[in-house]
Amino acid sequence: MRQLYDVIVVGAGSMGMSAGYELAKRGMRTLLIDAFDPPHDKGSHHGEPRLIRHAYGGGPTYVKLAIRADERWRELEEETGEKLLVRSGVLNVADPDVYKFGVRFGDAEDHGVRIEALDAEEIRHRWPGVRVPDRYRAMYEPDAGYLYSEKCVSAYRRLAKESGARILTDTFVTGIHAGAAFVTVSTKDVTYTASHVVLSAGAWYRSFASLIDAPIRAVRKVVGWFEPNGSAADGAYDAGTFPGFTFGDASGGYYGFPSIGGAGVKIGRHDGGIPWEPGEPFAPFGAYPDDEADLRLALETFLPAAAGKLMRGTACKYELTPDDDFLIDVHPEYPNIVLAGGFSGHGFKFASAIGELIADRIEYGRWGRDLSIFSFGRFAGQGHSRTGARTGT
Structure with missing residues (x-):
């Protein structure tokens, strides 16, 4: 049994749920698949809350992305009527x-x-x-x-469903097979087909090493x-x-x-x-x-x-990742597979902006900003460590 979508998001945590909402809102037939039932306590987004800062280590790319993420979180608050962001200051x-x-x-x-x-x-x-x-x-x-991280994921989930996305929970993906025009995603009982796939599998990224051998631990x-x-x-x-x-x-x-x-x-x-x-x-x-x-x-x-x-x-x-920077890129052989992973314990604050970037890449074929520091290609030399430039969430 095969089912056809425009985009399949594999891993519907913070990044995947944000991307799923953005894609569905733009009218794309979107399927999100998660091994659990987000928000859940099996990954990186549970336990409330997460810091959001703007004077960020790592250079201007992070600072500009943090500023945009803040704008998008405020928009999410306005759309849902929920209090998601508290300006406590950060010392x-x-x-x-x-x-x-x-x-x-x-x-x-x-x-x-x-x-x-x-x-x-x-x-x-x-x-x-x-x-x-x-x-x-x-x-x-x-x-x-x-x-409030779990509230944020819940808000994106609700809006994604209201925008027409299908969310398949408690479902493990058993295989992803890429082609030039379509990608198939297999579960135990059903195979799904899409023009694009977003791989945002969090701590399970190594499960897909046969598709993309990213050095994410x-x-x-x-x-x-x-x-x-x-x-x-x-x-x-x-x-x-x-x-x-x-x-x-x-x-x-x-x-x-x-x-x-x-x-x-x-x-x-x-x-x-x-x-x-x-x-x-x-x-x-x-x-x-x-x-x-x-x-x-x-x-x-x-x-x-x-x-x-x-x-x-x-x-x-x-x-x-080896350098603590994210992986946000397209697959080196299959540009219809978007890679989003390795968020290294400091990524949640950016989820609102990263979901938008992923949707832009799929809709328009471009990122809309310079994301070269997050490229897959940098792993050929394993990058350089910047441990200490960022602390925590």
Whole structure:
């Protein structure tokens, strides 16, 4: 049994669902297939919220993409009537012996992004719950904040369906076969055919190595929510008072969020992680002693009054490229297959803009902006590492 579509999206997480909505809205017969039922807790988009920043590491391509993504998130809010983006501000703190913000200040100024340079005394004055050594420095972005990731995916899913897309959940793709004019996508029971396919399989990208051998590896990551220490914290970490944050020093890079509605301060670690392969068991939070201990140590170091009782924890997946930059390109042999993967733990904020880019590429045959840093061809030399240029979500 075969069914014909204009576009099939394989993997309907944040990027795939955004693209599916954009494609269906433009009148294309669109099928989205996901191995689970998004939003779900098997990939990278669960656990709310995700940081959105604009003074970004990685150069002007990222800054311009972040600005466009912000515009698209606001449009999504207007279309759905839902609150998806909170402008809490984001405080980025670093040991200058490990990381300096210099280039990011210049890129931000060039693109009209508001930022402030802060020394340790000013950091402690504005946010008494933060403890940093005198030599540390910060870049504060007042217009940055966080997105409710699962609500965003749900919003795109609803709008995609209203625009005519078909969403096939709890369905594993068993094969993708490319041709010059059409691509077939097989599941256990049905084979679907389309003029174009979007491969946005997240941590399952290696499952399609026979189609595209991209050097994307998946790792297990954890995040935890901690209850501030009562009167010692005195509301210092509450949403509306405390910003989103990143901290970076020789021990690693961490990111987090204020306590939203009493949920606790959320913190995660951007670097590290335990390798995972599709089909392997996935260990839940708490399976390793370091799951809590590492996060707690970071809080004790930087936000000591937030290091109270662990309220909950969860494990998710990063899918990493060798250089931490994304893969957004067309297949080197089959331009009717669009590749979107390797978002390396910092991609969610861009999903609104990336969905738009994918739809532009399929509708018009062009990206509409320079995406050369995300090309598949760069993997021939394995790129260069920029670890530390970006911290967390």
